[in-house]
Amino acid sequence: MxxxxxxxxxxxxxxxxxxxxxxxxxxxxxxxxxxxxxxxxxxxxxxxxxxxxxxxxxxxxxxxxxxxxxxxxxxxxxxxxxxxxxxxxxxxxxxxxxxxxxxxxxxxxxxxxxxxxxxxxxxxxxxxxxxxxxxxxxxxxxxxxxxxxxxxxxxxxxxxxxxxxxxxxxxxxxxxxxxxxxxxxxxxxxxxxxxxxxxxxxxxxxxxxxxxxxxxxxxxGSNPLDGALPVGVSLDPVMTLRSRLIAVQTLEADEPVGYGGRFRTAGPSRIGIVAAGYGDGYDRHAVDGTPVLVDGVRAPLAGRVSMDMLTVDISHLPAAKVGSEVVLWGRSSTGSVLSVDEVATHCDTIGYTLLTGVLPRVPRRFLE
Known part of the structure; x- marks a missing residue:
């Protein structure tokens, strides 16, 4: 698989x-x-x-x-x-x-x-x-x-x-x-x-x-303007960076997550592990709270991005499980959209760098 x-x-x-x-x-x-x-x-x-x-x-x-x-x-x-x-x-x-x-x-x-x-x-x-x-x-x-x-x-x-x-x-x-x-x-x-x-x-x-x-x-599909797009103009995201949860950890309060323990659980928590990391081009500078979509619902990054994985807090998503869809940016299968530009602001960069930074080991799947 x-x-x-x-x-x-x-x-x-x-x-x-x-x-x-x-x-x-x-x-x-x-x-x-x-x-x-x-x-x-x-x-x-x-x-x-x-x-x-x-x-x-x-x-x-x-x-x-x-x-x-x-x-x-x-x-x-x-x-x-x-x-x-x-x-x-x-x-x-x-x-x-x-x-x-x-x-x-x-x-x-x-x-x-x-x-x-x-x-x-x-x-x-x-x-x-x-x-x-x-x-x-x-x-x-x-x-x-x-x-x-x-x-x-x-x-x-x-x-x-x-x-x-x-x-x-x-x-x-x-x-x-x-x-x-x-x-x-x-x-x-x-x-x-x-x-x-x-x-x-x-x-x-x-x-x-x-x-x-x-x-x-x-x-x-990226908005290059400092503010909103002009009235009546709508751009559609072309790239959806899509993965899945490959594990779920159940933790007590004040437990560290990821390298350096940057994130600590505020209370009993469920942490989802996503198959995506900086070895794929996802920005390691992403801060705690950077949004992803899990089964179409926003969930925050929890801990440092590692080479092949990242961790998200899914405590508010009791139905999320191994195999749940995770969208790093783009459009989820439920229709929810997470803009690459929004993700970029959490990484102190711009959408251009995230899009061009997706590495060759990530397969591109061209859809009509």
Whole structure:
């Protein structure tokens, strides 16, 4: 009998969330970001489902991720969001018909020195104020003009400005306003097409919707905003991390549970042992009280997460027993939902890290 921990991936929910992104920005082409193995959900299967939902292109972090998608039969355009990491990659970029971001002069010079059989699609990165990748506004204009003149290397009709917001998730952000102003100024100066709306901007910054948007974590049912989702917007959880109780301990008051005895029972207690731990990617920083769902009912974490197991207080659940379903995040078989974002707050992190942190030994089960 297999260990009961599994990550169920709801492809219907994934397509629903993509349709939400598309309905929020009906005049934009919405590139689905599926880097980091589709945020831990399985890139090939998610790409197929998203293609069925109408996704016209995909965004990934590296050539290796793009190759895996091509090998899986994905034919849509794929954008390398960080561009190439070595000039020698350009031949594969051409062979696989990939799009690429250019964010540094060495990438620009490598591209202009390359002699492709047909012009390549290039998106030029503007550092609008995040100060991570890209060119300053004045430098951007100079590089844009060089690329626009490079007809043999660059498909000028595919040339776009791309930039990234550092704080689009915050309702009132001076930094966001400054970045958007910078982007608008460069866009108006060059008359160029742009792609700047990430998940939070897709959800809550309609002014930034443009030729292309690139929703990411929202596709997987995670809310990237500081506050609630906009009125009328609903995202469905795509991943349910599901396991079972494998033992139940009956303890008296003031008994320690788990490594270091961090948790002690307040009175006579029933402690359920769950087949899941940090060796599977569940965050060891989860504090006592972090919620799980046992047979669809909330139960608190009780004690430190260990490599292969964690312990929860099920004293209030007399019917819970060995074999009872435990949902670490996602949707239980009873229909109850525990948001990965809520779990993340108890781990002092964000939903992104929990989703991408689910390790390969946890089997993914793709469901319609």
């Amino acid at each position: 297999a260990r009961p921990l599994v990550a169920d991936i709801d492809l219907k929910a994934l397509r629903h969330n993509y349709r939400v992104a598309s309905e929020l920005a009906p005049t934009s082409a919405n590139m689905a970001v599926i880097k980091a193995d589709a945020y831990g959900h399985g890139a090939a299967n998610c790409a197929r489902a998203l293609a069925e939902a109408g996704a016209p292109a995909f965004g990934v972090a590296s050539l290796e991720e793009a190759i895996a998608l091509r090998d899986a039969g994905i034919s849509q355009p794929i954008l390398l969001l960080e561009g190439i990491f070595d000039a020698g990659e350009l031949a594969r970029v051409e062979m696989l018909d990939l799009w690429q971001v250019v964010h540094s002069d060495w990438q620009l010079e490598a591209l202009l020195a390359y002699r492709p059989a047909r012009p390549l699609t290039v998106w030029l990165k503007l550092d609008s104020g995040m100060h991570r990748l890209g060119f300053t506004p004045e430098a951007f204009v100079v590089r844009w003009e060089r690329l626009a003149a490079a007809g043999t290397q660059v498909a000028t009709e595919g040339l776009h400005l791309i930039s990234h917001f550092a704080s689009a998730d915050q309702a009132r952000s001076v930094q966001f306003a400054a970045q958007w102003s910078t982007i608008e100024q460069v866009r108006d100066r060059l008359g160029c097409r742009i792609c700047v709306a990430n998940s939070p901007a897709t959800l809550a910054r309609p002014a930034t919707h443009a030729a292309w948007n690139r929703p990411g974590v929202m596709l997987y």
